Amino acid sequence: MTGTLDGRRPAAATTSETRRWTPRLVAILVVLILISEIIPVSSVLAGTALPAIAAEFATTQAGWTMTIAFLTASIGMPLVGKLADMYGKKRLLMIVLAVTVAGAVLSALAPTYPVFLIGRALQGAIFSVAFLCYSLVRDVFPPRIIPFAVSVTITGTGIVVVLQPFLAGWLIDNHGVTGAFWFVTVLTAVLAAAAFLIIPESPVRSGDSRPDLVGAVLLGGSVAAVLLAVSKAPEWGWSSAAxxxxxxxxxxxxxxxxxxxxxxPEPLINVRQLRRPALLFTVLSSGLVYGVGTTTSSILAVMAMTPREAGGDYGFGMTASEYAIFGVINGLGIVLGGLIVGVTARRTGAKLHMVLAAALIGIGVLAMGVWRGEELIVLIATGVVHLGVGLAGAAIPNLVIAAVPADSQVVSSSIAEVSRTLLAGVGTTVVFFLLNANVRALAEGAPVYAGAGFMWAFGVIAACALAGGICAVFLPRRLGAEIPTAGKGEPAAA
Structure with a gap:
């Protein structure tokens, strides 16, 4: 989709001087890896902080902490992609990092929950760095070393998977919600400065790319209005005018x-592409299996950190630091799922991985609901769920590659990315709506739910996984079996 003004790769990337690793290329890669890992770090911090956020702001709407970031991310990513094509990927990377810093500062200083959510909405911009970093590697690195550079930019070093849950727990237990978001502020600001000094601008431009601002307002506004109505209905009442x-x-x-x-001509999401059954079923399964499946982590934090005496038939009374063991298991499950796809996709096809992911998520969440009071069972079950999430996340790029011709893959990948991010936000709102419809009491400002609320919430996630698995079944047979695997977590281009 992108190229220089004459559509060719810049000659500078193929000269003899740039065919091998140099200290400058190593420095660029290290910065890009660290920037891409802001996404999981900030997401884990926000998810782990949900019980503390509910207590600090005395709200039953803590789920919007995740929802609003997913919502702005899903609408913002296609716009950022278009603007990056027009004005440069480094320039947009710097803007995205600046917006994220502003959002983190606002959340850290927020006197009220609505102000806090505005900050979280701005932080949704950080999701765009995934494809911006990937695209910068593609545009400025020599072809010979692009495959390795892309791989490590996407997957990182793996250290974050183990360390980030403990970091999140320590920050929240010792410095509260404010401390967690000040950490995001400092981390992002430091890496933004490093990016400004070290990362070069991409010479690749697309002069005919145009952002669809009207489409963004219409789609984002429509989803936000419906989700707000659903989440506030238990408080307002379904019969109230609002x-x-x-x-x-x-x-x-x-x-x-x-x-x-x-x-x-260039819509935010090219719905005409969805006339292809293979792409339609890929997009649906991406959102229903991967997107909704990721909402499990938000419920799990509430379950684990509620004291048993307050929760009745659930709750392990964990501190945020103790909850880190769940975060590590979840992260390792996702990594393992990605590795399985990377090793077996050529033989088995990505369709099988998506169906298996749906089954694992459905079985795992139902086990978490039924045995919500058994810590060991919940720990094993959440590992199963996140193994499924890892399988689904790594299968999506392969499914898109096999579903559409090469000249449509960038647009189609963007649709799949929007689907899974948007449905992650929708899923979070729905499951917290079900929980809030079953509030038993408030303990220090935080809601305590009836066990039935968790069964309803996990039941909806399981139903979505089943629906997504059925969509995957309808994909063409052996889809993805004869294509090169995209590997774990390859970002969808926007």
Whole structure:
């Protein structure tokens, strides 16, 4: 999709002086790896902090901490991709990092929960660094070393998987919610300075790329209106004027977006591409299996850190530091799933991986719901769930590659990325709506849920995984079996 003004790769990347590793290339790669790992670090911090956020702001809407970041990420990524094509990937990387710093500062200083959520919305920009870093590697590194550089940029060093849950626990236990977001602020600011000094601008441009701002407003507004109505319905009541008004507004904006997307040359999401059954089922399974499956972590934090005496038939009374063991198991499950896909995708096909992922997530979440009071069973079950998440995440790029021709893969990858990010936000809102419909009491400002709420929440995740697995079954037979695997966690280009 992108190229220089004449559509060719810059000659500077193929000269004899740049065919091998240099200290400068190593420095660029290290900075890009560290920047890409801001995403999991900030996500784990926010997810682990959910019980503390609920208590600090005395809210039953803590799930919006994750939802609003996913929502802005899903709408923002296609726009960032278009702007990066037009104005340069380093320039957009710097803007994204600056917006993330501003959001983290706002969340750290927030006097009220709405202000905190505005900060979290700004932090959703950080998700765009995944494909920006990947694209910078592709544009500025010599072809001979691009495969390795892309691989380590995507997967990182693996150290973060083990260390980030302990870091999150220590920060929250010792410095609270404010300390956690000040850490994100400092980390992002330091890496932004390093990026400004070390990373070169990409010479690749696409002069005919145009961002669809109207589509972003319509789609983002429609989803936000519906999710707000659903999440606040237990408090407002379904019969209050605000609830149906927001639902109608959301539906009207979504209908307007569909019409607008069908008549815009470069829409935010090219819905015309979804006429391909293989891509349609890939996008649906991506969102329902991977996107909704990731919401399990948010519920798990609430379960584990609620004291048993307050929670009744659930709750392990863990501190944030003690909860780190769950974070490590989840991270290792995702890594293992990615490795399995990387090793077996050529023989088995990515379709089988997506179906298996759906089964693992469905079985795992149901076990977490039924045995929610048994710590060891929940620990094993969440590992199973996140093994499924890892399988699904690594299978998605392979499914997209096999579903569409090469000249449509960038656009199609963007659709799949939006699907899984958007449905992660929708799923988080729905499961917390089900929990909030079963609040038993408030303990130090934080809600305590009835066990039935967890069963409903996990049941919805399992149903979505089943639906996504069925979508994957309808993919063409042996889809992805004869393509090169994209590997674990390859970012979808936007």
């Amino acid at each position: 609830t149906p008004a927001l639902l109608l507004l959301g539906c009207a904006m979504f209908a307007a977006w569909l019409v607008q997307a069908g008549h815009t």
